[in-house]
Amino acid sequence: xxxxxxxxxxxxxxxxxxxxxxxxxxxxxxxxxxxxxxxxxxxxxxxxxxxxxxxxxxxxxxxxxxxxxxxxxxxxxxxxxxxxxxxxxxxxxxxxxxxxxxxxxxxxxxxxxxxxxxxxxxxxxxxxxxxxxxxxxxxxxxxxxxxxxxxxxxxxxxxxxxxxxxxxxxxxxxxxxxxxxxxxxxxxxxxxxxxxxxxxxxxxxxxxxxxxxxxxxxxxxxxxxxxxxxxxxxxxxxxxxxxxxxxxxxxxxxxxxxxxxxxxxxxxxxxxxxxxxxxxxxxxxxxxxxxxxxxxxxxxxxxxxxxxxxxxxxxxxxxxxxxxxxxxxxxxxxxxxxxxxxxxxxxxxxxxxxxxxxxxxxxxxxxxxxxxxxxxxxxxxxxxxxxxxxxxxxxxxxxxxxxxxxxxx
Amino acid sequence: xxxxxxxxxxxxxxxxxxxxxxxxxxxxxxxxxxxxxxxxxxxxxxxxxxxxxxxxxxxxxxxxxxxxxxxxxxxxxxxxxxxxxxxxxxxxxxxxxxxxxxxxxxxxxxxxxxxxxxxxxxxxxxxxxxxxxxxxxxxxxxxxxxxxxxxxxxxxxxxxxxxxxxxxxxxxxxxxxxxxxxxxxxxxxxxxxxxxxxxxxxxxxxxxxxxxxxxxxxxxxxxxxxxxxxxxxxxxxxxxxxxxxxxxxxxxxxxxxxxxxxxxxxxxxxxxxxxxxxxxxxxxxxxxxxxxxxxxxxxxxxxxxxxxxxxxxxxxxxxxxxxxxxxxxxxxxxxxxxxxxxxxxxxxxxxxxxxxxxxxxxxxxxxxxxxxxxxxxxxxxxxxxxxxxxxxxxxxxxxxxxxxxxxxx
Numbered sequence: 158x159x160x161x162x163x164x165x166x167x168x169x170x171x172x173x174x175x176x177x178x179x180x181x182x183x184x185x186x187x188x189x190x191x192x193x194x195x196x197x198x199x200x201x202x203x204x205x206x207x208x209x210x211x212x213x214x215x216x217x218x219x220x221x222x223x224x225x226x227x228x229x230x231x232x233x234x235x236x237x238x239x240x241x242x243x244x245x246x247x248x249x250x251x252x253x254x255x256x257x258x259x260x261x262x263x264x265x266x267x268x269x270x271x272x273x274x275x276x277x278x279x280x281x282x283x284x285x286x287x288x289x290x291x292x293x294x295x296x297x298x299x300x301x302x303x304x305x306x307x308x309x310x311x312x313x314x315x316x317x318x319x320x321x322x323x324x325x326x327x328x329x330x331x332x333x334x335x336x337x338x339x340x341x342x343x344x345x346x347x348x349x350x351x352x353x354x355x356x357x358x359x360x361x362x363x364x365x366x367x368x369x370x371x372x373x374x375x376x377x378x379x380x381x382x383x384x385x386x387x388x389x390x391x392x393x394x395x396x397x398x399x400x401x402x403x404x405x406x407x408x409x410x411x412x413x414x415x416x417x418x419x420x421x422x423x424x425x426x427x428x429x430x431x432x433x434x435x436x437x438x439x440x441x442x443x444x445x446x447x448x449x450x451x452x453x454x455x456x457x458x459x460x461x462x463x464x465x466x467x468x469x470x471x472x473x474x475x476x477x478x479x480x481x482x483x484x485x486x487x488x489x490x491x492x493x494x495x496x497x498x499x500x501x502x503x504x505x506x507x508x509x510x511x512x513x514x515x516x517x518x519x520x521x522x523x524x525x526x527x528x529x530x531x532x533x534x535x536x537x538x539x540x541x542x543x544x545x546x547x548x549x550x551x552x553x554x555x556x557x558x559x560x561x562x563x564x565x566x
Numbered sequence: 567x568x569x570x571x572x573x574x575x576x577x578x579x580x581x582x583x584x585x586x587x588x589x590x591x592x593x594x595x596x597x598x599x600x601x602x603x604x605x606x607x608x609x610x611x612x613x614x615x616x617x618x619x620x621x622x623x624x625x626x627x628x629x630x631x632x633x634x635x636x637x638x639x640x641x642x643x644x645x646x647x648x649x650x651x652x653x654x655x656x657x658x659x660x661x662x663x664x665x666x667x668x669x670x671x672x673x674x675x676x677x678x679x680x681x682x683x684x685x686x687x688x689x690x691x692x693x694x695x696x697x698x699x700x701x702x703x704x705x706x707x708x709x710x711x712x713x714x715x716x717x718x719x720x721x722x723x724x725x726x727x728x729x730x731x732x733x734x735x736x737x738x739x740x741x742x743x744x745x746x747x748x749x750x751x752x753x754x755x756x757x758x759x760x761x762x763x764x765x766x767x768x769x770x771x772x773x774x775x776x777x778x779x780x781x782x783x784x785x786x787x788x789x790x791x792x793x794x795x796x797x798x799x800x801x802x803x804x805x806x807x808x809x810x811x812x813x814x815x816x817x818x819x820x821x822x823x824x825x826x827x828x829x830x831x832x833x834x835x836x837x838x839x840x841x842x843x844x845x846x847x848x849x850x851x852x853x854x855x856x857x858x859x860x861x862x863x864x865x866x867x868x869x870x871x872x873x874x875x876x877x878x879x880x881x882x883x884x885x886x887x888x889x890x891x892x893x894x895x896x897x898x899x900x901x902x903x904x905x906x907x908x909x910x911x912x913x914x915x916x917x918x919x920x921x922x923x924x925x926x927x928x929x930x931x932x933x934x935x936x937x938x939x940x941x942x943x944x945x946x947x948x949x950x951x952x953x954x955x956x957x958x959x960x961x962x963x964x965x966x967x968x969x970x971x972x973x974x975x
Binding site for chain 1: 592611647708716720732752758770773890938944
């Protein structure tokens with residue numbers, strides 16, 4: 158099955174249940190996904206404020222001011238920062254203001270101090286005309302009551318938290334981090350290689366998939382390693398399906414254990430396995446299922462394959478459960494240093510090293526693309542996707558590169 | 567002073583002190599910056615492993631195998647996953663292997679099961695020749711002892727943690743998160759707007775700059791609001807300089823208090839203010855100083871200006887203190903929907919809304935670019951920089967956009 162079809166099949170099989178939400182304080186909301194629209198109840202700014210240091214005037218008083226024929230005004234007070242001015246600006250009058258101070262009643266513009274002179278104490282002369290509204294940040298100019306300032310599904314950034322604080326909003330409803338249960342399977346796996354254990358493989362998948370879950374804003378739950386036994390796998394999967402929102406298993410697809418995870422999934426409940434085997438390289442032996450409304454990803458045991466399959470299937474799944482769009486993976490254009498080829502009919506994920514050069518970004522495919530080589534992900538900071546209908550890309554061609562990690566100069 | 571000159575002046579004034587480091591476990595290292603090179607002491611994989619299901623052979627035995635003239639071999643055992651095979655492959659013999667199992671001594675290639683037949687129990691026939699090394703992930707193919715796998719200054723990603731686990735590395739030396747002391751100044755500021763407080767401004771800068779510090783991997787320390795008094799500001803700055811690695815103040819640059827922060831900085835110690843006033847829009851009234859080896863950023867009080875100045879000056883500073891490169895801000899190419907103009911001689915930061923369209927990415931400048939409008943950052947998910955020597959960019963032109971936040975379709 159093609160990647161897009163597999164993903165569509167998985168998402169369609171999910172109940173269209175609402176994301177689970179929780180209420181948290183704005184101070185803890187960085188990176189969280191909003192589960193409600195935020196509509197302002199306030200004016201921002203709450204009053205007309207000066208955006209310059211100068212004098213609040215009636216613009217009509219200085220409409221014909223020039224250097225040769227300046228308008229002269231009486232200074233009748235000062236609007237101090239942080240205080241509401243008592244004074245009102247009447248025709249022929251002005252009030253001194255500072256950046257951020259409240260514009261007094263009567264005034265409709267603020268002349269910058271640079272455009273004034275002080276011919277005598279208590280009087281100023283203005284030598285340029287000014288338009289109404291100039292030099293003022295109008296009440297509600299930034300946000301008016303009723304304005305939708307942030308939408309449901311939005312991932313909160315620093316500036317968003319600032320706005321919420323300005324609007325006096327202290328609590329928010331956000332998506333609960335989906336719990337991702339992670340199970341590794343395989344007799345060859347060990348948590349830590351010991352001397353003389355050369356035949357064992359250190360299980361890196363739980364470490365990597367937990368970290369990738371955290372990066373998505375989800376909460377990983379480590380269920381450990383199940384040996385290649387239907388009983389052990391089924392027992393861990395039952396626990397995981399009960400307590401988690403997504404369950405991920407990883408397993409080699411080697412002889413004898415090839416069908417263990419699918420067999421367990423089919424015993425867990427309906428509608429059983431949806432997809433097994435996806436036209437992608439690496440990660441072909443990926444399986445997708447939904448059991449009792451819970452999505453299950455059966456990923457390959459080879460870490461590089463597990464990571465690629467996680468990127469392709471777990472990320473949209475988490476986004477769906479949190480009620481936002483697919484998280485934006487930064488994609489940049491870069492020139493390929495060498496030609497790359499894929500397997501036709503399959504979507505191929507080529508790991509590359511991105512470098513900034515004088516000629517722009519260059520993507521150098523890593524020499525060994527085998528999924529058994531972990532360094533092909535570690536030495537890489539980008540992925541080039543060769544679509545199913547192309548044989549590859551020629552050297553020198555500009556391609557889209559999904560960035561993973563910092564780019565060196 | 568130009569932005570680049572200001573930044574260079576700041577960085578040059580810093581002592582070239584080594585980043586402060588700490589030792590942490592790999593499990594907690596996601597996003598941390600390495601303070602040591604990681605050199606492998608191990609082979610990965612630690613043994614020759616099969617990458618397919620099939621039969622381990624001596625390639626010379628099947629060098630002339632064809633469908634018409636297959637080579638027949640005696641199956642003398644099985645290499646079980648997770649176990650070291652006792653059996654050795656002698657000429658004319660073969661051993662069954664599974665993906666991930668150890669390749670027995672004597673064999674130098676693995677024939678995929680698909681390329682074999684089983685004419686009788688205990689014998690297989692191979693009907694394609696095979697090259698030495700085929701089907702095998704060689705001992706040390708991924709990582710050999712002595713290989714530099716991750717360099718000092720690298721920010722750790724999921725796959726890096728996986729590799730460290732595979733190599734048996736459990737502890738790492740990483741950069742300590744720099745402590746960033748944050749002080750807001752201004753009589754107009756309040757922590758929470760109350761009814762009747764219309765002249766007060768809710769302080770959003772501490773919220774925003776704390777969140778931005780966290781995003782950089784730094785540790786924000788909130789010193790609260792100082793009123794416009796030399797005594798209060800100096801007292802908070804003294805505390806902050808003593809206990810933090812970077813100190814950030816924000817303050818309006820309005821009449822009367824314009825010189826308070828610089829005055830305090832000059833009283834704190836040598837070498838006093840380095841830069842005051844930078845040729846950028848917004849954020850012109852930014853000041854930079856280094857006192858007793860500690861960098862101090864005096865940012866404008868207007869939140870949008872404070873954020874832009876933080877991006878420009880705090881990020882390289884944090885990177886420097888953590889011993890890595892400037893954090894990679896994803897930059898994408900997008901077509902400008904409207905023309906934008908800057909102030910010549912100044913670097914201008916135009917906030918835009920990026921959208922994915924059928925024609926590719928489009929950047930729409932937000933209608934109000936005034937720094938007093940917080941929505942110009944909240945509704946934006948990208949920034950276009952107009953360099954000092956350009957008047958602006960025309961509509962329809964492809965420009966670089968620094969991404970901040972998710973991009974909608």
